[in-house]
Amino acid sequence: MQGSTVTDIKTNKLIDEKSPYLLQHAYNPVNWYPWNEEAFEKAKIENKPIFLSIGYSTCHWCHVMAHESFEDDEVAKLMNEAFVSIKVDREERPDIDNIYMTVCQMLTGSGGWPLTIIMTPDKKPFFAGTYIPKTSKYGRIGMRELTNKTKELWSEDKDRIFDSAEHISERIKEAAKNSPGDLLSEEVVELCFKQLSNSYDNKNGGFGNSPKFPTPHNLLFLMNYYRINKDQKALDMVIKTLDSMSMGGIYDHIGYGFHRYSTDEKWLLPHFEKMLYDQAMLTLAYADCYNITKNDYYKEIAEGILGYCNRVLLSKEGAFYSAEDADSEGEEGKFYVWSIKELRDILDDQELELLSRVYNLKENGNFKDEATRRFTGYNILHLKEKLSELSHDKYDDNLNNTLDKIRDTLFKKREQRVHPHMDDKILTDWNGLIIAALSKAAAIFNREDFTKVASKCADFFINSIEDNGSLFHRYCKGQWNILGNIDDYSFMIFGLIELYEATFNDRYLKKAIDLMNEQIKNFWDDEGGFYFTSSNEEEVLTRMKEIYDGAIPSGNSITFLNLLRLSRITGNTEYEEYCEKLQKAFSNIIKESPIAYTQMVSGILLSLSKSEEIVVVGDISSDEFKNYVSSIRSVCSPASVLVAKNTNESHPLIHEIADYTRYQDKVDDKTTIYICRNFTCNEPVTSLSEAIRMIGK
Structure with missing residues (x-):
């Protein structure tokens, strides 16, 4: 483009977007539109199908497809003639991604990104695929051939296309329905453990063959299983997996943090992108393993992960960016x-x-x-x-x-070196996970610096709710956009509960309860389960309910645990009733293959286990109080909850949140511990050793 200036370069409709992924495509010769009514109206007026491309900014194969096809003038010309083309950032619009990924998996048996959908102007799909090369190869149809074939069929056999699209849409709506069953029992927990044991790689750690994903919620389930059932095999699988990952190439031994997954079974060759959600979930796993084993190695890895996050992903606002790319200078892993x-x-x-x-x-x-x-x-x-x-x-x-x-x-x-591209959008759901991770690490490692980072991050989102009147999904370049989905609510509530238990700042617990009540109001289905999108949000084909625990847990799975913990903290039995309805909504599908729902099964395990409500009353800033809490944390069951009443406050907010605490005061002006189980409370004790003896008995 000799002699041209920046202003000479033609842009498409993505140029005004905030998403780093969409902006990567703003200079493509393809006439991209963002997902909006203008694009669909144009398709109706011009009588063209929609070409929908879904990806994310740190996706390697998204870059490959873009370089091969979307930056190619010849392919772009064909696409512009045949389609109205729409680009979607899956991390901005997981609701759209969930729907059309379900379509892809239904039609092809697999999925992934880039996700390629061709659909009618009324959003009904009739073709689905993932990466498509420029020309046909690898047994895949090429973009040139696909575009020409679609244009021909649209012109000559449109009725068949519309019939197919209608049929696919009806199948999706049918698949979105769930058939409620009975309450889940210990049988599903044992089956989950058995399935994980059978898929466990004894030689390399992890589960299944290559590619291998960290899937930390598998490990969190196994650690809960170990602590409740005292089965050493469960802990051995965790230790081997955590050791193998942290020694392998999937771990960055120079700058710390984990890459997204390993392409081989030995954890050597990673897919090099670094995602915020992986750092958060893996921190939870390593911190939990330290809490069980007291092996400093796991503490060092967890602290290294958070050190990377704080150094690289932390924004000036105090929240965290989404990811670092796998590529730099056009090559994956070069950095x-x-x-x-x-x-x-x-x-x-x-x-x-x-x-x-x-x-x-x-x-x-x-x-x-x-x-x-x-x-x-x-x-x-x-x-x-x-x-x-x-x-x-x-x-x-x-x-x-x-x-x-x-x-x-x-x-x-x-x-x-030239650094990988940073996806600098701030996502509420992933920040909820990192707040939880920072808070858990702060509590277990006694790291007040982690607490400060978590609190500043949480305050950023709490302030945004107060400013905007609702929880939003994405913040980028100074603007909030896209109403919050179930993951935003459930993960942020999770983070706030963990932050409360790390700081005993009642304000965070109160905000978690407010968000939980709002989630029930706007996402609950009276037939059971939570929809992915709010009742106030645009509906795409149908409202879906997610339960599969994939790279990260589902919103319904995390919500189950949130409801369980809040019911035990507050004494509000309505939350436990929602727990029962929630597990019944998905019980039939979970019983078929519990290994696909390990976060949910982990919640079931905790709901079936003996729990204790432990209230510590005293001056929360005193060394004695902190010592009591630290000691209790190391021995209490994962099914238990820890509540604090600060005697330095004349009107503690905890009284409004958990009414039963009104009557729990210090004895003999000493830090006092109240232990309740099975709806019955023991006599308060002031001796830490006596409290430790009583816990779990």
């Missing part, structure tokens, strides 16, 4: 890998030899190109044994200090 030649220019011979031995680096590279199956010449740092377990016969006692120095050198060098 993270090292050649021996480059390392020779950075390190001395002794340092390079030590790094190569410890982190398994090879002259020709230590991983193969997936397409050619040849070594790439590049290395991914990974361990075959923990640093603490390396033989002292092979390494001197100063090993850790030397490695710290080398990693610091590499980190500073890596910072000079």
Whole structure:
């Protein structure tokens, strides 16, 4: 484009959007529209089908398809003639993504991103696929052929297309209905444990074969199962998996944090993008494992993850950005890998030899190109044994200090590289998860700095609710947009409950209850379960109810746990009634394959277990109070709840939230513990050792 200026470059309708993903496509020759009525009206007037492309800004194959087709003038010309084309950021509009991903899975048996849908102007789909190459190959139809074929069929056989679209839409509406069943029992918990045991990889940790996703809620279920049933096998699976992931290439040994998933079964070669939700859920898993084992290794990994989040993903507003891309300079993983030649220019011979031995680096590279199956010449740092377990016969006692120095050198060098693209939109649901993770880590590790970060993040969203009158899904470039979905509500409530238990600031608990009541009002289906979208939101084909616990748990699964905890904290039995209706709504589908719903089954496990409401009364700022709480946390059941009453306040808000606390006061002016179980309360105790003895008995 010699001689042109920025103002000469033609843009499409995406140029006014906020989403980083949509803006990536604003200069495509394809005449993209955002999802809005203007696009659908244009399709009706011009009598054209809709080409819907759904992806996200850090998606590698989304970039590939864009470079091959959407930036190609020839393909764009064909698309502009045949379609009205719409781009959707799946992270901005998960409601649209959920509907059409269901279509894709129904029609093709699989799904993924980029998600490609062709549909009628009234949003009814008749074609679904994922990545489509420019020309037909890999057994996939190409964009040129698909566009020409669709244009031909639309012109010559439109009635058949509309019949097909109508049939598919009816199938989707039918699939969205759920058939309520009975309450779930211990039988489904045991089946879930059995299915996880059967799919467990004894050699490498994790579940199933490649590609391997971290799926932390599997591990959280197993840790709850271990603590309640004392089955060592459950904990062994967790430990092996957490160890293998943190030693593998899926973990960033230089800058910390986890990549999205491993393309192989050994956790070596990752898909390099880093997602906020993975960091949050994995922090919860590592922190929980530390709480059980008291092994500092898991604390170090959890703190490393949060260190990455605070350093890289934290915005000036105090909330967290969504993700870092897998690609930089047009190549996946380029930011993270090292050649021996480059390392020779950075390190001395002794340092390079030590790094190569410890982190398994090879002259020709230590991983193969997936397409050619040849070594790439590049290395991914990974361990075959923990640093603490390396033989002292092979390494001197100063090993850790030397490695710290080398990693610091590499980190500073890596910072000079072109960084992966940052998706700087702020999503409410994922921030709810990181608030929960920061709060849990703060409580377990006694890290007040984590509490401060979590509180500032939570305050950002609480203030937005007060300003906007409702919870919104996305904040980007100074603007809130898109009404909150069930994940936004459930994950934020989850985060606020965890933040309350970390700080005992009643305001966070009160806001969690307010949001829970609003969620019930706007999302509850009288036949059972919560819709993904609010009753105030646009309906796309039909309102869906999500229960599958995939890369992250479903909103319904997290809501079940929220309701259970709030009922026990507040004494409000209505929340427990919603719990019963919620599990009945999905019980038939969960019983078929509980391994697909481990977060929900984890909630069922806790609901069936003995619980205790533990109220600590005293000066919450005192060292004695903090010591009592810390000790209680380390021994109480995951099914229990911890409540505090601050005697420094003349009119504690907790009285309004949990009326039973009005009558619980200090005894002999000492920090006092009240332990209640099975609707019965024991005599209050002031002795910590006595309280520890009573808990769980």
